[in-house]
Amino acid sequence: MDGYNQHANVLVRKVSSKRGWGFFVFVHEFYHRNWEMMKKELSLRPSSKQGETRLEWTPNQHITLHGFNNLTKSLSFNMYDICYTKTKEEREAYLEYIDEQYNAERLTHILKNVSDIIGAHVLNVAQQDYVPQGASVTFLVSEGPVVEVPTESYEESPGPLPDNVVMQLDKSHITVHTYPEYHPNVEISTFRADIDVSTCGEISPLKALNYLIRSFDTDMMTIDYRVRGFTRDIYGHKLFIDHDISSIQNYIPDEVKDSFHMIDVNVYQENIFHTKCKLRQFDLNNYLFGYTKDKLSPEEQSEITERLHMEMDEIYYGKNMDRS
Numbered sequence: 001m002d003g004y005n006q007h008a009n010v011l012v013r014k015v016s017s018k019r020g021w022g023f024f025v026f027v028h029e030f031y032h033r034n035w036e037m038m039k040k041e042l043s044l045r046p047s048s049k050q051g052e053t054r055l056e057w058t059p060n061q062h063i064t065l066h067g068f069n070n071l072t073k074s075l076s077f078n079m080y081d082i083c084y085t086k087t088k089e090e091r092e093a094y095l096e097y098i099d100e101q102y103n104a105e106r107l108t109h110i111l112k113n114v115s116d117i118i119g120a121h122v123l124n125v126a127q128q129d130y131v132p133q134g135a136s137v138t139f140l141v142s143e144g145p146v147v148e149v150p151t152e153s154y155e156e157s158p159g160p161l162p163d164n165v166v167m168q169l170d171k172s173h174i175t176v177h178t179y180p181e182y183h184p185n186v187e188i189s190t191f192r193a194d195i196d197v198s199t200c201g202e203i204s205p206l207k208a209l210n211y212l213i214r215s216f217d218t219d220m221m222t223i224d225y226r227v228r229g230f231t232r233d234i235y236g237h238k239l240f241i242d243h244d245i246s247s248i249q250n251y252i253p254d255e256v257k258d259s260f261h262m263i264d265v266n267v268y269q270e271n272i273f274h275t276k277c278k279l280r281q282f283d284l285n286n287y288l289f290g291y292t293k294d295k296l297s298p299e300e301q302s303e304i305t306e307r308l309h310m311e312m313d314e315i316y317y318g319k320n321m322d323r324s
Contacts, residue, residue: 070200070201070229070231071200071201071227071228071229071230071231071239071240071241071242072198072199072200072227072228072229073198073199073200073203073204073205073206073225073226073227073228074196074197074198074199074205074224074225074226074227074228075196075197075198075205075206075208075209075223075224075225076194076195076196076222076223076224076225077194077195077196077197077209077212077213077221077222077223078192078193078194078195078221078222078223079192079193079195079216079218079220079221080190080191080192080218080219080220080221080222080312080315081098081190081191081192081216081217081218081219082188082189082190082219082220082287082308082311082312083188083189083190083191083287083288083289084187084188084189084287084288084289084304084307084308085182085187085188085189085289086187090289090290091182091189093289093290094189094289095132095133095180095182095189097289098133098178098180098191099129099133099134099135099180102135102178102191102193103129103135104127104128104129104135104136104137105127107127107135107137107176107178107193108125108127108137110176110212110215111137111139111174111176111195112139113211113215114174114195114197114208114211114212115139115141115174117207117208117211118197118199118203118204118205118207118208119203120141120142120172120174120199120203121141121142122139122140122141123140123141123142124139124140125137125138125139125140126138133178133180134177134178134179134180135176135177135178136175136176136177136178137175137176138173138174138175139173139174139175140172140173141172141173141174141199142172172197172198172199172200172201172203173196173198174195174196174197174198175194175195175196176193176194176195176196177193177194178191178192178193178194179191179192179193179194180192183311186307186311186323187307188307188308188311190311190315193216195212202242204243205225206225206245206248206251207251209223209248209251209252210251210252210253210256213252213256214256218279219278219279219312220276220277220278220279220312220315220316221260221275221276221277222274222275222276222277223248223274223275223276223277224272224273224274224275225245225248225272225273225274226271226272226273227240227241227242227271228271240271241271245273246266246268247264247266247273247275248264248273248274248275249262249264249275258280259279259280259281260277260278260279260280261277261278261279261280261316262275262276262277263275263276263316276316278312278316282305282308282309284301284304284305284308287304287308288304310323
């Protein structure tokens with residue numbers, strides 16, 4: 001058996017178990033066409049079996065890309081806070097509290113930390129508090145420092161050609177929007193914050209997930225991650241993802257996972273990953289605003305608990321349920 005077959009088969013077996021038959025064919029063809037060119041880039045080491053060699057990568061070896069890595073990696077983090085607000089005064093007080101807790105200034109601080117965690121450079125910040133409630137913050141970021149734009153670009157002259165604006169293709173963004181609201185009939189108020197981290201290049205937004213979870217006091221979370229587009233290696237082959245991932249849950253600490261019920265809905269062949277989380281422990285005191293459950297009768301506690309569970313289940317399962 002020649003070197004190509006020995007080494008390619010090892011890699012195909014290793015990869016095809018995760019990516020399926022379609023990826024088996026891709027990897028097999030890739031190595032068949034490029035084996036001679038790739039020999040010099042690979043490190044061949046003897047295996048434990050006598051007379052057999054296998055392919056292994058040394059830690060400093062990477063796939064060489066043709067140009068820059070222009071895969072787009074998008075992380076969407078949605079958190080929910082649920083509260084029982086029986087009166088108009090309680091509802092208004094809750095919304096005022098939420099507005100203060102998650103105003104544009106605090107959200108800007110959170111996003112700045114996110115950009116630091118993923119190693120992004122902040123280029124521009126826009127923030128806004130809304131009336132009567134809600135806030136938005138947007139960060140424009142890049143993977144590396146941006147060279148200062150020459151002053152002549154602001155003059156009445158032709159704009160630069162694409163070859164001169166490569167750094168523009170490296171830009172990404174981080175946004176957060178908040179949505180306080182309430183049910184018109186069943187005395188439930190909810191607060192939702194949507195954070196989107198979209199990056200190009202080698203920046204991984206998943207690195208910020210742990211911090212985001214810890215930055216919000218949340219009852220429920222919905223997390224989406226998707227890799228879009230493709231980049232090419234030096235032989236012209238398209239790469240649709242540049243890292244291994246089997247579940248978003250792998251980026252969440254064990255102590256956090258232990259606190260939540262979790263559901264995964266993943267479309268591996270499309271590089272789409274979705275995880276829903278609902279808090280396991282329920283303490284009614286955490287869902288009352290301005291008083292504790294000892295002020296309520298057992299019947300009231302039971303009725304309020306049922307309403308809160310219904311609200312959370314509808315969000316968790318993504319459908320309306322019979323409230324009769």
